[in-house]
Amino acid sequence: THPSVSTAALLVAAASGGGLVAYADSAGENASSEPSQEAPRKKKVVVLGTGWAGTSFLKDLDCSKYEVKVISPRNYFAFTPLLPSVTCGTVEARSIVEPIRKMLEKKRKDVTFYEAECFKIDASKKAVHCRSAVGTNFDGNGDFMVDYDYLVVALGATVNTFNTPGVMENCYFLKEVEDAQKIRRNVIDCFEKASLPNISEEEKRKILHFVIIGGGPTGVEFAAEMHDFLVEDLVKLYPAIQDFVKITIIQSGEHILNMFDQRIATFAEIKFQRDGIEVNTGFRVVKVSDDLITMKSKSLGEVSVPYGMAVWSAGVGTRPVIMDFMQQIGQTNRRVLATNEWLRVHECDSIYAIGDCASITQRKIMDDISTVFKMADKDNSGTLTLKEINDVIEDICIRYPQVELYMKSMHMLDIRDLIKDAIGDSHKESMVVDIEEFKKALSHVDSQVKSVPATAQVAAQQGHYLAECFNKMDQCKEHPEGPLRMTGTGSGRHNFRPFRYKHLGQFAPLGGEQAAAELPGDWVSMGHSTQWLWYSVYASKQVSWRTRMLVVSDWTRRFIFGRDSSRI
Template sequence: MDSILDIGRHSQVVRVADRSLMVEVGSGTLLAADSQDPLQKKKKIVILGTGWGGISFLKTLDCKLFDVQIVSPRNYFVFTPLLPSVTVGTVEARSVTEPIRRIIRKKDAEFHEAECIKIDPENKQVICKDVSELDFERKPEFALDYDYLVIAVGATSNTFGTKGVDEYCHFLKDVEDAEKIREQVVDIFETASLPHLSPEVRRNLLSFVVVGGGPTGVEFSAELHDLVHEDLLCLYPHLKDNVTITLVQSGDHILNTFDKRISQFAEKKFQRDGVHVKIGCRVLEVTNKHIRFKSKDTGQLVDVPYGMIVWSTGIRTRPVITDFMKQIRQENRRVLATDEWLRVKNCEGVYALGDCASVEQRKIVEDIADLFKLADKDNDGYLSAAEFVSTMEGVRVRYPQIDLYMNHNHMKGVIGLLDEAMNAGDQGTTKLDLEHFSAAISKVDSLMKCMPATAQVAAQQGTYLARSFNHFAQGKPAEGPLHIREQGHHRFHPFCYKHLGSFAPLGGETAAAELPGDWVSIGRSTMWLWYSVYASEQVSWRTRALVMFDWTKRFIFGRDSSRM
């Protein structure tokens, strides 16, 4: 290194011996800078995954500044929130997908349709395997070098090791899953219409079971109910009394991450519609004939015969990530841990976002705890209510994302914990006992780790990371308020999730929404809001037009029940 040039309070441009400019970022990491230097070699970025995280990163990244390569086994992006609609033909599969090659058409980036099978952080390489089924002589594996690796491979469905799930259940993670479900529903109705079936076999065949009362399971049940009652029963009126839909949920309520009013409304609506909701029931096994579950309250075992089961109970890390976590001493964690700047812990130059990663807010939480301790001027272990409030204000100024989290369900819990700590101290004088506060803050820590695995989080993380890369590469200091730690090295604002609200379509042109600021909206007008938000969120004008066309077609002609 021959010289150091200060470009502002927060970053340094460093001229190294080969005359390229680098920007010092974080704890001594160097990123390529100054695209005007003709001798400078571009830094290689490899992006794994073309889902919400990978695509939002790619769309925001200035690809001229880097040598960008994208690896994914599927050469398209899927708008996952509309997958339940694909299962029943409300929208077509190709309307919710956008080819990657269209997205990178005007970008300086290369795409490889392959699966990453190994990450080698020592040699800064990823080993990929071609996924084509074409039968010709070739070596299926190849390696790609990287300077920076962005991991956005998402996650797979979690079966919790339940016997028979992999063999007999459908999952709902990708377009192929949705198409398989659509085909089987129609197959079941045609088969159940054959004349030689006994009434019992017919009833069993028309028994649909959905496992998982989260947003996906609930939305799928609602879509299935609409398909059956709005379209199929008009075409198969003889099957009217044979169809059942059962929704099995292990928790005490369906949609339990939503506001209580929404989950209560959903349960009542399903009851009116005739969808059997079994709450507090854990599935023990699935055989080729029935699904067995146990009621947590009564301990009773129930066997339900089925024609189709859709399993939607959460997510699990992919094998390539589990292997990588072992290499970087993170094997005890559920998902890849990153810091607030999305850097994978114990691994230089690797970033992770979306469902495969979890942001640890430990530093922020420790810092908040320190602020509260500092506020205890007389050092008696107690804060007065006024001191508590003024410290909380300080925390909010320093960490604006706290306020945003507070709108989210998890953070409602945080407020509750802080309230508890206040009361635990001295109820008469509403003083805060710091010991209880420390216990509360450690619970806050684990709550803050639970950023939801949603498209919203993945997309915001992708945009944040790409903007940071663009700034580093252009040699600009980061935009916006900067987070400066006295002893730490982070000069850039950490990732800050902004919760924009969540929807739960409940069938019959009714939806519920939880909007920022604790607003809850339920009804037909919310469904129209859902239509407009999801139309505007499409990744291209092409998919936007296709989705709107499919909705219109469905309104006029109903859903198509042909089996292709």
């Protein structure tokens, strides 16, 4: 049941983690080339979005090589991991934003910025249609078109309400700086409202019930911030109503922070229980009216709770412009744009997608694995035993360690288990498996791979990687046989190593000067010292000395004077 050498080589060509890949997908080769009689001009690069992915790309791009245009409805970069701290005034909104023009100051003559929203990507005409975000021009029309040679789509994601009735109308969200500012104002409003005369105790309880829907890192951090704000500042300012305050987290899964190590989830749950934050796991919110949240659980059925303020942080969705573009290029029924490992959108010359609006799919790898398995089916029966399947994967991994490395880097370490799970009973080693069934299993594996979370870390690394590719594009064309170049087994060439994500760990601040962290090498750290690690990492990650100084001085101000509870 061994694959033939040539098929295995094909697989390795597809899966190599060490820059050996040789494919037709090129970061630049398939892009439009200029007619030879025209005077050489700089290629036009259009970047959509000034978030983590877009700014990381721009920061590292050698802009003198290109004519760069940047389009975004906000003229600043926002340090999103500190947004929950803005909701309660631990840091000020202006401390976590950096004007995009300031960030590009040194590259000013090579970069043009338009404060506008892209509403259509036209891949056939190589142009994007935009609408001014700052009013219209003299004709009363704020629409314009920008053409490109290369397009970098870094539009991020939007909130996802899963069409739950009433969420859009009644919940607050925490995605943008304005959202955090709105939350901050409303928290204070709730306290002032509950302090008014002629408000019954029952009403006070309702007004001061803060509900967070979604127990992921954002929801948990916001709950922790709220709790700190309450116990450190508001109890002193509103002593008469402090007993009516309640914070609740509603989480559909079994645990909060379920993308973290189980020890962190347990630590957070115990801490929150001690702090009096109610954590309702196993509940799915089905409706939000203006005064009631209705949720459902398997054991208790439907339950409704009155609330004063609800914050929805239960999922990310697709921006309309991305949805429209995916329909144009046949990527329907997806949440994000599918790219290859060089971050180029499948089937689209010259369009790259990075950050939350994109995900790398290894359809090619899966197809090749499927081919290898077909080769193993020597008698053409259309079936393999589970043991044969297992042997083939094992054999590939032993003979070609790159495949295993590749699987590891793509969070596919447990591919064998996943296949076994998907096929059925993993103990029946001699069970005969239909090739078609196996294909279903592969698509199951594929969907598992796609569910890697969208984070700032991934977005920033992708921006950096793509900028490096753009910077080397000319050099690779001039020296096509350079060290990073390798001709493959007939299917094409590629100038660049594929993108590899390097996980640097993740934090979850839990309030009360405590945090939890998952660090590389499966290290888990929790408690007060981790909070200090969090402070130092987040201070060092600031994009400029200006924001670094502002954030650190906000933290110091909060330590000395507490948070500002003015409603402005």
